[in-house]
Amino acid sequence: MKKLLLAALLFGLIPVLKAQKSVKMENNKQDSLAIAGVLENDYFKAIYEGDTDRLGNILYPGTLLFGDVKGQPYAKNREEYLTGVKNRQSPKDSGKPFEWKIISVDTINSIAVARVMVKMYDFLYDEFLSFHKIEGRWVIVNKMISDISK
Template sequence: MKTFLLIAFMLWNLQGIKAQNKITMENQEDIAAITNAIENNYLKGIYEGDVRILGSIFYPGTLVYGDIKGQPYFKTVDLYLDGVKNRQSPKDSGKPFKGEILDIRVVNSIAVAEINVKMYDFYYRDFLSFHKINGKWLIVNKMLTDLSQ
């Protein structure tokens, strides 16, 4: 009986490993695509102040929420991009800039990315909600907070 239970437990464990690997394999492609979009569109666009690159990752009508220096922050993506367009870019400022992806979680066609951004004299934590639309991962909501305090 002990042998039977041991074999049953081992088979059950192997099935769990296969299912876990399958989920990971399916998500690896999506995580790679989101990572690429964050690095080559979101962070690059912010760093260079290039609203064409930055805007390409946002779904039209996206909302941006958060707080900066303890004050509520709310903009539409169009107002956010206009602000990026009309400020000195971090690249041109000569001040340090660093973007770091902390986590990406994917479930079916939605995902959330957590990112640290050091820009000017600020440290931001961004939470970006993505949706895969027509095969492309786009930001559909941005939340941010200022960690500099």
Template sequence: MTDPDLIEITRLLNEYFEGLYNADTKRLRQVFHPTANLQSQGLRLTRDEWLHRVVNRAIPSEINESYRYKIINIDILGEQAMAKVECPLLGNFYIDFLSLLKEKGQWTIVNKMYANAPENYQRQSNTGE
């Protein structure tokens, strides 16, 4: 049996990846809630402040950057979810932690925290597994 929420979140994350790779702010605007925040060490942005940065940076697809985005983990509890994804982008290796909510039947990203990790980053778990 396949979980329809997992399918929908996976679709949304792939839309996110496509939006990043093509600097497609229309696509990104659709996957992020209007009040979403984007946060990193020493940086706090609204969705629209971040989209302004996206549209004014190099476009990975136009500079033939490799498409290496990857979903690491999705954890769903009811109408809330957390996703951990790899986003190699413009010479950086970002790890994004995305908070999602399902409201009015639709999943959106409501918060993004991210860090630039080294390419040799090893996924770690403290679950004892």
């Protein structure tokens, strides 16, 4: 009798466990779509237009940026980066091509990494952007770039 009850209990839990797993997958899809929205509506537009207010809104205070540009090390904090964007000619005003592409977005609970490609000026950047969901909003907490133009 105990074996029969245990089997019934286990078989009864399997659909519940599957339902929990599908809910989590749906949340990851929703979060990935939300991050794609931040990238498309804020990040790419802000760097294209040189909009430091919009860009600053999605970069969490304390965000660090690392990588290489034309083979040279690149390291800035959020404020240095925003100052650089503010003081340069925007890609929009430069008249040079500006292209972007979301390669992937991977989420786990409240963290995520997006891989994107950005072509601007004479550079082609492969970027990894780390996101964290803070107070219900996805923000960039780290940016790593590598200029892969030849």
